[in-house]
């Protein structure tokens with residue numbers, strides 16, 4: 084019997100698991116994917132927004148502002164990157180200027196640092212602003228993170244402190260347990276009894292494609308599938324309480340440039356469709372251009388389309404000029420878990436006591452994630468769970484990056500461990516030592532993409548053309564499997580079909 088089972092190992096589920104791992108509780112996290120951070124958390128703009136633009140009175144507004152305050156400290160404790168880059172909101176007309184005025188006042192109301200810049204002042208800071216930009220609002224508390232790194236580090240620390248992580252396991256059903264009334268009528272009565280305080284503690288049986296879990300609390304942090312998971316327990320009247328439609332966003336990634344194109348996030352003025360198409364520096368020195376915003380039906384539809392990418396190209400040129408489109412090294416797409424309620428849905432379900440929806444977590448979900456975990460703990464779980472802090476809490480050791488060492492330190496490292504002297508990825512200068520660390524630590528990489536997410540071979544100019552076969556070899560050797568069994572990502576993503584006779588003889 085678990086105290087809490089969390090469905091979903093994106094940034095939301097990982098922050099909650101990390102928070103819960105500080106207490107003496109039995110916790111499990113289940114995710115259908117082969118790695119953590121493979122849903123919306125995998126493909127986004129990676130911005131810790133200041134909280135300037137969510138609608139007043141929403142959870143989005145409250146938790147974004149609080150999340151932004153929390154991030155720096157948390158990233159420091161986890162040993163991961165957080166850069167407070169600042170951001171510009173760039174207006175190109177008098178009409179857009181009126182929206183800037185609203186955002187300015189809204190930021191002041193939320194005590195978010197904000198200032199107007201003249202075009203000249205803005206150009207001093209960002210010389211590549213387009214000639215169309217007339218007015219600029221600066222939001223200095225805006226930051227950027229590396230979402231995979233944060234999520235993996237959170238889960239790593241949670242696992243070090245006793246949380247069980249079950250990957251590649253699909254939740255197929257969630258039911259109140261056998262000893263509780265199963266028929267629909269009985270259930271409705273039972274729910275009423277729970278609400279009146281007449282029934283005992285609730286338990287749930289979670290059925291997956293590999294087994295089952297019994298738990299007192301369920302946290303539904305299943306991203307675009309949050310509505311489907313809730314419908315497994317909802318009474319007929321509540322089944323339509325919220326629906327989630329994936330809202331796709333597509334991007335270009337630019338190679339690292341000799342002279343930075345921009346050094347802070349450049350937003351256009353937001354519209355009903357969202358924050359608009361951005362130019363974003365990444366923590367590793369690349370530039371993201373995107374995303375567009377398109378509601379689709381397919382909850383797995385992360386293909387790129389030429390229409391969307393052409394739209395992104397046109398839109399970014401409205402705020403930034405001199406974009407070197409010949410430096411594009413990759414395109415990708417992500418799906419926002421957009422709900423029809425207009426806000427995050429974070430609450431204990433009224434018809435399923437101890438079943439907690441943390442759903443519709445679209446943007447600013449990343450920026451809000453630490454505050455979402457805090458909110459779930461403080462407003463929902465603290466009254467219902469006995470929270471006894473663990474006496475000893477283990478902190479993770481960050482992955483050692485030789486590039487951050489001095490020449491002397493690097494020399495000593497290689498003397499001690501020659502694997503740090505073997506470069507596997509030339510573009511990103513990744514050594515075999517780092518790859519071994521990524522594979523053998525808690526929540527270690529088991530796939531080529533898992534290695535890439537942790538230490539970046541394949542993220543550079545050649546996109547893995549040189550290093551991918553080497554990573555396949557290392558994974559096969561370290562996991563004790565044949566190269567043919569090494570996967571790019573999930574179950575079906577085999578990379579090699581068979582060994583040649585010559586290879587079999589080696």
Ligand SMILES: Cc1cc2nc3c(=O)[nH]c(=O)nc-3n(C[C@H](O)[C@H](O)[C@H](O)COP(=O)(O)OP(=O)(O)OC[C@H]3O[C@@H](n4cnc5c(N)ncnc54)[C@H](O)[C@@H]3O)c2cc1C
Nearest residue numbers: 091093094095115122123124127130254306332448449450
């Ligand atoms: C294009 C785009 C740009 C964005 N930009 C930003 C930004 O700059 N700043 C910001 O704050 N936010 C941004 N966001 C939003 C942010 O990425 C999300 O709010 C956040 O990642 C949601 O995290 P999550 O953990 O709730 O969901 P997810 O990361 O989607 O995780 C849900 C997990 O649940 C698992 N799951 C689902 N169903 C099942 C099942 N039946 N069984 C087992 N597991 C299951 C999935 O495999 C997945 O891993 C952006 C999103 C997109 C798509």
